[in-house]
Structures are given as C-alpha cells and as structure tokens.
Amino acid sequence: MKACNLYGIGDLRYEDHPVPVPGPGEVLLQIKAAGICGSDIPRVFEKGTYHFPTIPGHEFAGVIVDAAEQDRDLLGKRAAVFPLIPCGKCAACQIGEYPLCADYDYYGSRRDGAFAEYIAVKKWNLVPLPDSVSFEHAAMCEPCAVAIHALSQTGISLGDTVMIFGAGPIGLLAAQIAEAWGAETVILADVDEAKLNFAKEMGFIHTVNSRNADTSDYVRSVTGQRGADVVLEAAGVSAALEESLKAAKTFGKVVLMGNPAGNMNISQKAYWEILRKQLTLKGTWNSSYNDSKNDWRLAIKCMEQGIFQLEKMISHRFSLADCNKAFELARRKDEFYVKIMFVS
Ligand SMILES: [Zn+2]
Ligand SMILES: [Zn+2]
Numbered sequence: 296m297k298a299c300n301l302y303g304i305g306d307l308r309y310e311d312h313p314v315p316v317p318g319p320g321e322v323l324l325q326i327k328a329a330g331i332c333g334s335d336i337p338r339v340f341e342k343g344t345y346h347f348p349t350i351p352g353h354e355f356a357g358v359i360v361d362a363a364e365q366d367r368d369l370l371g372k373r374a375a376v377f378p379l380i381p382c383g384k385c386a387a388c389q390i391g392e393y394p395l396c397a398d399y400d401y402y403g404s405r406r407d408g409a410f411a412e413y414i415a416v417k418k419w420n421l422v423p424l425p426d427s428v429s430f431e432h433a434a435m436c437e438p439c440a441v442a443i444h445a446l447s448q449t450g451i452s453l454g455d456t457v458m459i460f461g462a463g464p465i466g467l468l469a470a471q472i473a474e475a476w477g478a479e480t481v482i483l484a485d486v487d488e489a490k491l492n493f494a495k496e497m498g499f500i501h502t503v504n505s506r507n508a509d510t511s512d513y514v515r516s517v518t519g520q521r522g523a524d525v526v527l528e529a530a531g532v533s534a535a536l537e538e539s540l541k542a543a544k545t546f547g548k549v550v551l552m553g554n555p556a557g558n559m560n561i562s563q564k565a566y567w568e569i570l571r572k573q574l575t576l577k578g579t580w581n582s583s584y585n586d587s588k589n590d591w592r593l594a595i596k597c598m599e600q601g602i603f604q605l606e607k608m609i610s611h612r613f614s615l616a617d618c619n620k621a622f623e624l625a626r627r628k629d630e631f632y633v634k635i636m637f638v639s
Contacts, residue, residue: 298411299618300348305340309616312350315407315415322369323361324376324416327430329409330354331635332437333463334554336625338404345405352410352637353378353403356424356433366418373424375436376409376416377584377591378402391588394581410618410637422591428598431612431636432605435468439594439603440582442468445552446476447590448579449525453477456518458542460505461529461553462490464634468603469527469552470499475602478525480517484510484538485530489631497604505534511541522547522572531555540568548575611635 298312317323329352338344338351356375380400381388387395402408402416424433442465451457457473459466462485470481482501483494491502503513514523522544528536531553539549540561568574582590597603610633613621621635 296412297615298350298407299352299615300350301339301344302348304343307339307351307618307622308348309618312411314413317361317363317415319363320419321415321417322359322363322366322421324357324374324414325360326352326355326357326409326412326414327639328356328434329637330434330438331621331625331637333465335403336622339622340626349404350407350409350411350414351403352408353401354434354437355409355414356430356436357414358430359421360413369418369421372421373426373430373433374421375424375433375591375595376402376414377420377422378408378437379581379584380406380417380420391585393584410615412615412639422595424595425599428595431609431638432598432603433595434636435464435603435605435608435634436591436594436598437582438465439468439472439597440584440590441465441552442472443593443597444582444590445469445527445529445550445579446472448550448577449527449548451476451478451525454479455524456480456482456514456521457525457527458482458484458510458514458523458539459527459529460484460510460535460539460542461527461531462487462494462502463529464608465552466527466529467494467497467608467633469529470494471497471603472597473525475597482514482517482523484513484535484542493631493633497607505538510538514542518544524548525550527552529553531559533558533560537561537565540565540574543568543572543574545572546574547572548577550577550579552579608633609636612638614639 381393381396385397
C-alpha cells in the first residue's frame with residue numbers, strides 16, 4: 296500500500312509500505328478519509344511522533360475489508376475510529392473514562408495512523424456509521440466529539456449566551472452544537488479576521504476581533520450588560536483566558552479547553568473576576584467513550600441530524616501522494632483553511 300510515513304521532524308515521505316496484518320481483536324480498515332488535525336502540524340514539523348518512522352493521522356473513517364473468521368459480519372461495514380487505546384488498568388480506565396487514561400497508546404502518534412491506504416484497528420475503537428454520514432464527515436468525528444464534550448461540561452441551559460474564544464475548527468463546532476443545545480446567542484471571538492469572516496459565512500452574526508475591540512464590552516452590549524452565561528476558552532492563550540473571565544456573567548461558567556503552548560498567566564484584576572463574580576471554572580479534555588456516555592456516537596448522531604455544517608468546513612482535499620503539499624499549506628498559513636482532508 297501507499298503511506299505517508301514520518302521519518303523525522305519535517306521528513307514526511309509518501310512511500311510503499313506493507314499492508315498491516317490485523318492481530319487478535321483487530322480488523323483491517325481501508326481508509327477513505329483522514330483529516331489533518333491542528334495537533335498534526337507541530338507533530339510533523341516540531342515535536343515529531345514518539346518514535347520514527349510513524350504514520351501520522353488520527354481523524355479518519357473507512358470501510359472494514361478484512362476481519363477474523365468470527366468477525367466476518369463486520370466486512371463491508373463503515374466506521375470512524377476512536378484513536379486512543381487505553382491501558383484498561385489506571386484510575387480513569389477503572390471508571391470507563393478511557394480518553395483520560397494515564398498510559399495510553401494512540402493511532403497516529405504512538406503507533407501507525409491513518410495517512411495510509413489501510414490500517415489495522417481494534418474492534419473496540421470502531422464507531423459504526425449510518426449510510427447517511429459520509430466518510431469525510433465521519434473523519435471529523437474527533438473534533439465534533441471534543442466540542443460536544445466541552446459543551447457538556449458547561450451545564451448550558453436553554454436561552455443562554457455562549458461566548459467562544461477561538462474560532463478554529465473546534466470553536467466553530469462548539470458554536471454549532473451550542474446553538475443546537477438551545478443557546479440563544481453565540482458569540483465567537485478571535486484575533487484572526489479571516490476566521491471570523493468564515494464564522495459569519497457559517498451564519499454566526501455575533502463575532503468580535505479581540506485584537507481591535509474590547510470583548511467584554513462587546514459581550515455586554517449583546518447581553519444587556521449581563522455578560523455571557525457560558526464562556527468556552529478554546530484558544531489556549533493567556534489573553535483569551537483573561538478575556539474569558541471578564542466576559543462571563545456573575546455566577547457564570549468558564550470552560551477551559553484550549554491546549555496552551557506555554558504558561559498561562561492572568562492579571563490580578565482578572566483573578567478578581569473569578570472571586571467577585573463567583574465564577575465556576577471547569578476543565579475539559581478529549582471526550583467520553585464508553586457504553587453509558589459516548590461523545591463519539593453522539594457526534595455521529597448529530598451528523599445524521601445535520602447539526603454540523605461539515606461540508607462547508609472541509610476547505611481542502613488532497614490525495615495521499617500530495618501529503619507534503621497538504622502539510623506545507625497547513626504550516627505556512629498564508630492560505631485560509633479550516634479542515635484539510637486526505638481522500639481516496
Ligand atoms: Zn485531532
Ligand atoms: Zn488507563
């Protein structure tokens with residue numbers, strides 16, 4: 296088969312690779328769509344994978360083309376894949392919160408992933424797809440599940456004002472799910488005008504550029520001076536955290552989702568916002584994936600119901616052979632993109 300294999304930092308090669316042989320409890324998936332995640336860009340250009348060579352790619356969907364004798368019924372079934380393989384032993388695993396596992400394996404970073412024609416995946420990780428959900432949409436199951444999980448931490452109520460700092464793919468997905476969840480007003484803030492323009496194209500009328508406007512003034516002007524009921528910090532930078540605390544109403548909730556690239560510092564004044572407004576701060580990480588709470592199956596359900604505008608969000612499609620072109624586009628950021636996807 297063909298695969299994009301990472302041999303070192305910045306050294307991604309499109310090459311021949313043996314088709315993986317499914318082991319016990321695994322099936323062979325022919326990959327139909329695989330998205331480039333924001334985390335793949337530093338993975339390829341700065342940090343590398345855990346060992347080299349490794350095939351990156353953890354947001355994907357495909358069709359099952361080989362399975363053990365007892366799993367023949369799975370042949371031809373379409374699926375997305377939850378990319379984390381939990382240890383099954385740690386405290387998080389004991390309570391079924393596998394995405395919080397302390398000692399996990401991971402398709403596309405710790406072991407081979409989906410920028411290839413085929414992958415052997417564990418049956419446990421398969422998320423079945425209904426016919427109405429395309430492979431490309433299903434390959435966005437991870438960011439959708441992460442957005443759903445983040446919103447479910449907020450205790451959002453009907454009619455709430457939800458403010459989201461960071462209008463990247465997950466911020467946009469969170470905005471869509473917030474509306475579906477009954478938010479009356481959704482406000483998106485970012486420093487990138489192109490992202491805000493795209494948010495407007497998606498139908499979000501309340502956007503604010505935090506580089507040239509005071510976001511808390513804006514949120515107050517929209518909410519009759521009250522502030523936002525729920526704020527989602529999806530940027531992972533100190534300034535956005537500071538503004539999130541200011542934008543929240545008294546007794547408001549602030550959910551911290553953005554993965555910081557460095558230290559997060561806030562001013563004394565912003566700290567007082569937490570105290571004086573008795574804010575609730577809540578962290579969110581990854582998603583839930585178990586039988587009783589499964590953000591992945593819920594994400595697919597939402598796709599079936601047309602809650603996410605995924606078609607609009609897939610801005611670029613490449614074949615695997617053009618993997619370096621695709622990653623260069625993602626790295627340079629001189630051309631606007633939302634989701635870049637490999638399709639076959
Ligand atoms: Zn991802
Ligand atoms: Zn574990």
